[in-house]
Amino acid sequence: MGILSDGIEWLTDPANWEGTNGIPARLLEHLQISIVSMAIALAIALPMALVLGHLHKGEFFVNAAVNIGRAIPSFGIVIFAGLLFLEWGISLKFWPVVAALVLLAIPPIFTNTYTAITTVDPELVEAARGVGMPERRVLLSLELPVSAPVTLAGIKIATVQVVSTATIGAILSSGGGFGRYIVDGFGQGPPGHAKVLGGAVLLAGLVLVIESIFALAERRLLPEGIRRLGRATDVVDAIGHG
Amino acid sequence: MIVAQASTDRAFFQWDWVLAHWSELGEQTVEHLFLTGTSVAIGLVISAALAAIALRWSSTFGPIIGVGGVLYSVPSLALFALLVPFTGLTSRTTAIIPLVTYTILILVRNMVAGIRSVPAEVVEAAQGMGLRRRQVFMKVEVPLALPTFFAGLRITTVTIVGLVTVTALLGFGGLGQFILNGFRKSIVFPTEIIVGMVASVLLAMVLDFALLQAQRVTTPWLRRPRS
Amino acid sequence: MRNIFRSRVIGATFVVLALVATACGSGDDVADGSTITVGSFNFPESQILAEIYAQTLEANDYPIEKKLNLGSRELIFPSLKSGEIDLLPEYLGSSLGVGFGIDSASDADSVATALSDAFAAEGVTVLQYAPGEDKNVFVVTQEFAAANNLVTISDLAGVADLTLGGPPECENRDTCYGGLTGTYGLSQLKFESIQEGAARIAALENGEIDVGLLFSTQPVIVEKGFVALEDDKVLIRAENIVPVLNLSIADEYGSDLTKLIDSVTAKITTDVLLELNGKVENEGLDPDAVAKDWLTSNGFL
Structure with missing residues (x-):
């Protein structure tokens, strides 16, 4: 079977690197969808988790987020978002996919951050309060840095999930980043297999790059002591998938 | 500008449709369970073998997890498409093989992590009591690793329930058929999409709960005594 | 030792169960002859037509298996040629043009003749085409x-x-x-x-x-x-509905089967297609129910 060599040929064909359906354009599209989704998810999930975690309230939210968030099929949520946007008369090209991805990204960010904040050593927190730290500083200068590794792990899981699930967005409408190659190649039968393989390799490569960036960020941003703290409590894990 | 005035003259959600489709829902739930169960069962067997290798020769753990991670990051639809020429379009094998590959990463990692988390003192104590290596493994290490193992199994099962819906694009899909068929009409049919999704979420939650109960039963020592 | 043995037995049982289950899929009704696998493309009309044929065969005691909503022609054709799918409601012009890349005159009879020739080499027989077409x-x-x-x-x-x-x-x-x-x-x-x-x-x-x-x-x-828009350069040829059937199935069951299928095909007009599509695409009814209603009111069930 020449699928492998066909895939390599597809990836190295200059024609596939130009135009609106070219690899750079699709990469940009994929990144736009992923970055906008992550930005919105972070803006929602992080403050909520920080505040609720600091107050040690909202255990119910955490459980609900973990259980329901994990159980929602990404395929279903993408199509459901498509349905809603059809009803509202908004283009299916970008926002329904983002809406679905935001919903999928919130649970891992929220749960990891919340768990990390609530498991910060209470003696540390008490000590901080004892020396007269205001609550805001207890949260931002103590709880947040100490829980950073687990929070970062949650963000990484969410990002990887968002980037791989963005692929499914290509079944909704046009656009869809690298998913376009996979959905189109699939519909085009055997001649499309090179495109499918090429798209899958590109996506796997993108995920690998993102994981490396996170690994680098962890090493650069977090002091060794804090990193070790993180590993011990790193319990929440990857969910869902495209 | 209003684009698609889909379903202007009908309710967004029709209960009577649900009531008229109990038997189809039942059939697709069974199909969904079958695809999930088969994939997870095969995944468990393969993962157990890989975990055994990783525990015996610890240098293999990295590569095994690496390959598992790569498989995990390949989109399911791509794997389905590339398998069709080998396993056929209408055979469930085409749906099951990709699903199995997604179970391996988390299952192997949690099996190995579970065994490795057993404190060395506990193992030494067991050896001191005269248990042989195998007995230590089966009677001490495996039971103590069960909570971590079950955590991985729960995540995996729930993930696979979700991924089975994608196989609707190949004509399988279990409950995913409702999701796809509802969208696959020139005027989309919301009820069908919502029913497919809610049923899939419920199925995942039920299986998750069942596995949690299984874990509780198999690890009685973890149940907190009532105060 | 016993524990290890037991876990191995359980493991092996899982594998065997899984393999058996995968291999079997749905039960084969071998007693009556080969199962006829009815396939369809991934749009509602194709599902309705496949249901119409499948339900007719089922009502006449042919062992059938439905594999509907599979995908595009490009995806399905290899399976049709290999005999994985036995019966597929096709469209004359698209089948010839897309399936084989062959050109012909645009009228239904010319397309049907050319399509029969093309399919003959693949072990597939082209049955009578319907009066109805969908372009x-x-x-x-x-x-x-x-x-x-x-x-x-x-x-x-x-x-x-x-x-x-x-x-x-x-x-x-x-x-x-x-x-x-x-x-x-x-x-x-x-x-x-x-x-x-x-x-x-x-x-x-x-x-x-x-x-x-x-x-x-x-x-x-x-x-x-x-x-x-009017197709003034005749890009699209006649697109009458035409069931195509695996040759070995056609030989096995003979003219009883093909006559039965032809009798149904003869009733499928363009108006029928519009009406049945409306029921599924606009009203949200199920393809199988719509097919059943139509077959019943036409005396096939």
Whole structure:
């Protein structure tokens, strides 16, 4: 079977690197969808988790987020978002996919951050309060840095999930980043297999790059002591998938 | 500008449709369970073998997890498409093989992590009591690793329930058929999409709960005594 | 030791169960002869037609298995040729053009003859075609047609910056995007891949695409007031519904089977297609229920 060599040929064909359906354009599209989704998810999930975690309230939210968030099929949520946007008369090209991805990204960010904040050593927190730290500083200068590794792990899981699930967005409408190659190649039968393989390799490569960036960020941003703290409590894990 | 005035003259959600489709829902739930169960069962067997290798020769753990991670990051639809020429379009094998590959990463990692988390003192104590290596493994290490193992199994099962819906694009899909068929009409049919999704979420939650109960039963020592 | 043995037995049982389950799939009704696997493409009309044939065969005690909603022709054809799928409701022109890349005169009889020849080499027999046909049509909104004076596909030549929306397989087909840029010479035409009909209709209405590929038997075209551009260079040939059947199945069951199928096919007119599609696509009814109703009212069940 020449699928492998066909895939390599597809990836190295200059024609596939130009135009609106070219690899750079699709990469940009994929990144736009992923970055906008992550930005919105972070803006929602992080403050909520920080505040609720600091107050040690909202255990119910955490459980609900973990259980329901994990159980929602990404395929279903993408199509459901498509349905809603059809009803509202908004283009299916970008926002329904983002809406679905935001919903999928919130649970891992929220749960990891919340768990990390609530498991910060209470003696540390008490000590901080004892020396007269205001609550805001207890949260931002103590709880947040100490829980950073687990929070970062949650963000990484969410990002990887968002980037791989963005692929499914290509079944909704046009656009869809690298998913376009996979959905189109699939519909085009055997001649499309090179495109499918090429798209899958590109996506796997993108995920690998993102994981490396996170690994680098962890090493650069977090002091060794804090990193070790993180590993011990790193319990929440990857969910869902495209 | 209003684009698609889909379903202007009908309710967004029709209960009577649900009531008229109990038997189809039942059939697709069974199909969904079958695809999930088969994939997870095969995944468990393969993962157990890989975990055994990783525990015996610890240098293999990295590569095994690496390959598992790569498989995990390949989109399911791509794997389905590339398998069709080998396993056929209408055979469930085409749906099951990709699903199995997604179970391996988390299952192997949690099996190995579970065994490795057993404190060395506990193992030494067991050896001191005269248990042989195998007995230590089966009677001490495996039971103590069960909570971590079950955590991985729960995540995996729930993930696979979700991924089975994608196989609707190949004509399988279990409950995913409702999701796809509802969208696959020139005027989309919301009820069908919502029913497919809610049923899939419920199925995942039920299986998750069942596995949690299984874990509780198999690890009685973890149940907190009532105060 | 016993524990290890037991866990191995359990493990092995799992594997065997899984393999057996995968191998069996659904039960084969071997006692009555080979199971006839009925397939369909991934759009509602194809599902309705496959249901019509499958239910007719089932009512006449033929062992059947339904494998519906599989995918595009490009995806299904290898399985049809290999005998994985035995019966498929096809469309004359598309089957010949897309399935085999063969050109022919555009009338139904010429296409049917050419298609029979092409399929014969693959071990598939082409049964009688139906009076009803469903053509690919290129539609624009009323406003767009009026603004650009569009009646025929050729008229599109005068419009700069055009985008066609169609399913993924349209991109490479000579009867679709390939034909519009080739036969019609619309070199300014761009292609946007939009898999599902509803999404294409939405994209057409909000101006993301200018031309959309739809089926002539979709009632939505009339309801939305879309203008179907006239195919003045005859890109699309006769597209009558035509069931194709695996040759070994046809031989095994003989003319009883083919006559039965032909009798159903004869009743499938374009109006029937429009009516049945409306029930599924607009009213949300199930293809199997719609097929059953139609078969019952026509005396086949």
